[in-house]
Amino acid sequence: MADQYVLGSVLASVLALVVLYNLIVKRNARGESTADVAKAATTAVNGECRSKNGGRDDVDVIIVGAGVAGAALAHTLGKDGRRVHVIERDLTEPDRIVGELLQPGGYLKLIELGLEDCVENIDAQRVFGYALFKDGRNTRLSYPLEKFHSDVSGRSFHNGRFIQRMREKAATLPNVRLEQGTVTTLLEENGTIKGVQYKIKTGEELTAYAPLTIVCDGCFSNLRRSLCKPKVDVPSCFVGLVLENCELPYANHGHVILADPSPILFYKISSTEIRCLVDVPGQKVPSISSGEMANYLKTMVASQIPPQLQDAFIAAIEKGNIRTMPNRSMPADPQPTPGALLMGDAFNMRHPLTGGGMTVALSDIVVLRNLLRPLPDLNDAPTLCRYLESFYTLRKVDVPSCFVGLVLENCELPYANHGHVILADPSPILFYKISSTEIRCLVDVPGQKVPSISSGEMANYLKTMVASQIPPQLQDAFIAAIEKGNIRTMPNRSMPADPQPTPGALLMGDAFNMRHPLTGGGMTVALSDIVVLRNLLRPLPDLNDAPTLCRYLESFYTLRKPVASTINTLAGALYQVFCASPDQALKEMRQACFDYLSLGGVCSTGPVSLLSGLNPRPLTLVLHFFAVAIYGVGRLLLPFPSPKRMWIGARLISGASGIILPIIKAEGVRQMFFPATVPAYYRAPPASKNQTHSNRGKHVKQQLALFEATAFPLSPN
Ligand SMILES: Cc1cc2nc3c(=O)[nH]c(=O)nc-3n(C[C@H](O)[C@H](O)[C@H](O)COP(=O)(O)OP(=O)(O)OC[C@H]3O[C@@H](n4cnc5c(N)ncnc54)[C@H](O)[C@@H]3O)c2cc1C
Secondary structure, three states: OHHHHHHHHHHHHHHHHHHHHHHHHHHHHHHHHHHHHHHHHEOOEOOEOOEOOOOOOOOOEEEEOOOHHHHHHHHHHHHOOOOEEEEEOOOOOOOOOOOOEEOHHHHHHHHHOOOHHHHOOOOOEEEOEEEEEEOOEEEEEEOOOOOOOOOOOEEEOOHHHHHHHHHHHHHOOOOEEEEEOEEEEEEEEOOEEEEEEEEOOOOOEEEEEOOEEEEOOOOOOOOHHHHOOOOOEEEEEEEEEEEEOOOOOOOOOOEEEOOOOOOEEEEEOOOOEEEEEEEEEOOOOOOOOOOHHHHHHHHHHHHHOOHHHHHHHHHHHHHOOOEEEEEEEEOOOOOOEOOEOOOHHHOOEOOHHHOOHHHHHHHHHHHHHHHHOOOOOOOOHHHHHHHOHHHHHHOOOEEEEEEEEEEEEOOOOOOOOEEEEEOOOOOOEEEEEOOOOEEEEEEEEEOOOOOOOOOOHHHHHHHHHHHHHOOHHHHHHHHHHHHHOOOEEEEEEEEOOOOOOEOOEEEOHHHOOEOOHHHOOHHHHHHHHHHHHHHHHOOOOOOOOHHHHHHHOHHHHHHOHHHHHHHHHHHHHHHHHHOOOOOHHHHHHHHHHHHHHHOOOHHHHHHHHHHOOOOOOHHHHHHHHHHHHHHHHHHHHOOOOOHHHHHHHHHHHHHHHHHHHHHHHHHOHHHHHOHHHOOOOOOOOHHHHHOOHHHHHHHHHHHHHHHHHHHOOOOOO
16 A cells, blocks of 8 residues: 555656646746847847847937927937947937927926926926907916826926926936937838938948938938828829800809819909819710710719800810810829929829819929029039928918017016917917016017018017017017017927828927917927827837838827827817918907907816817817807897898808818817827737737727826816
């Protein structure tokens, strides 16, 4: 019996040893194979994950530009253990009139990124809200900050000091390298961006390589257009006829018939001829020679045009001079080539329904002329070609106005710690403190041309047209600032985000997306984008698989939308509402906006929480915008609606729609209001593909909750 026990114990021990041995060997083998795979892509340095970049530079991310976005991003990615190489054109402290008021929503982003100390020790001023002025009346709009730590508020400062603090902070990280140099080209291999070429002060051209290049070269970005793909679309053809011996229903007006299946145009091309263009969807039109086309026009089209044109229409068909033309549409896709430049339709086409082609071509010529003017010699083709890359950027960007900047001293604002907006004529004026002794004044001048500073025209304009519209207690300091002569100007650019996912590269900051600076939202959007990107990149130890990473990062374009679209739309819409207009309906809208905001309660906290980035919900924005319009109409109709007032009310609603709907369209309706329906709303990171289905689902839910929580700090949840 004892023998049996001994034998049993020996067998059990042997069995246990075999199992244990197997377990250890298998685990080691698995460990080795995982390590091998990882080793192929990464090397461990101080326990951190490192991308190995095909024997090239040991860098994970190249950042082009160390402005607000680039400097904050460098610190953020550096803190996450990435090796970051920042290439900035000028590392000395910038001196600019942009990016001087950070909204509370932007300050929350700074906290999230661990950068809030960058607004310390730069004499930054706290901002608790706005004061709005119109026709001698004013109203105070406070940020809804009650739910936040007492430290949370807006901050206004010298932009250069803020940037320099962020650059210094990024440079303290051992894995972040800041280098002064101007990036001239993105290096591409088989459609993937592999790095950049840049020029340093000595004139030497260098190259740098990394799996991911993030372009943050600001509003004048030369590099953004390298990140586009060509695409020619032919949605329809126009069939052209000339009508004679008839008159259009409205003299001197183009006529658009919203026919079935698509529009028909009529406009005069001479005193006796009317051009008719019938849109035929698709690329194939009925044959002219076989008579199919004449038949189609007579049976399908004729009955849809105004009766007084029908005889002439049929006569034109009978005459047989029918022509067709494909309606091409092609977004500009610059491929800069030394010694050559594409212009006009060769370069960029759109559907001719709105007759915009010549306008675009002429506008392009103006841009090009202005670029070429300072160049006496066009011989250095490569340099010229690089310089002319600005052309591709400048032509797409909208510049509705310029800001003229002054610094006021020895005065106090009517409301301490508040930004001040004067609803002046022709457009708004801003004031906010940028240090304990200085007040920034930004005077909006509509259009792209401002009075000349050197000839004294600007000083004259400010004294005669602007000074009388600002609060009396600021007038002396305003005049003194003009006399001092330190007047600066800056174009107010606006450009909707137009993502063209490119393996190996990503655009950020103003290089990617701009809005009118009236609401001071640019830095908030840039910082919020950095938070989204950081959260997306965090689960990825290695950034080398460029195509997979590019696909995964498509989520970025949707996840950033609630914050970015709300701030962009508000900035564009508010600017248009706040500008003076001779149109009575728009005048009413402007007044209604001022009065609505003055009502207090939700009528002021709602819009202000949108503006401050504390509650960036697009639907809330649309509701408040139309509430203002309806409020305006209500005031027109009460107590007694006259036909004239009803007409103005109708135009007010149509004007309001005309302001906000194009902006929303440019932002993308689906991404803005239904982001969760976009396929790339949130893609699980490629590294987590081996997870079980339920683990993966849990991860996705956690990540989305994180994005939701950081995007909506004022959320009722
Ligand atoms: C008049 C005006 C007022 C504004 N006021 C506000 C405001 O009050 N609040 C607010 O939040 N936003 C404001 N904005 C918007 C805000 O300034 C921008 O959104 C913000 O600066 C964008 O940051 P960025 O990093 O993309 O660009 P920038 O801060 O402009 O940084 C770009 C950097 O890239 C560098 N660079 C450029 N080209 C190259 C190259 N080829 N190689 C290397 N480096 C390069 C530049 O030197 C620069 O340092 C304002 C804008 C304007 C026009």
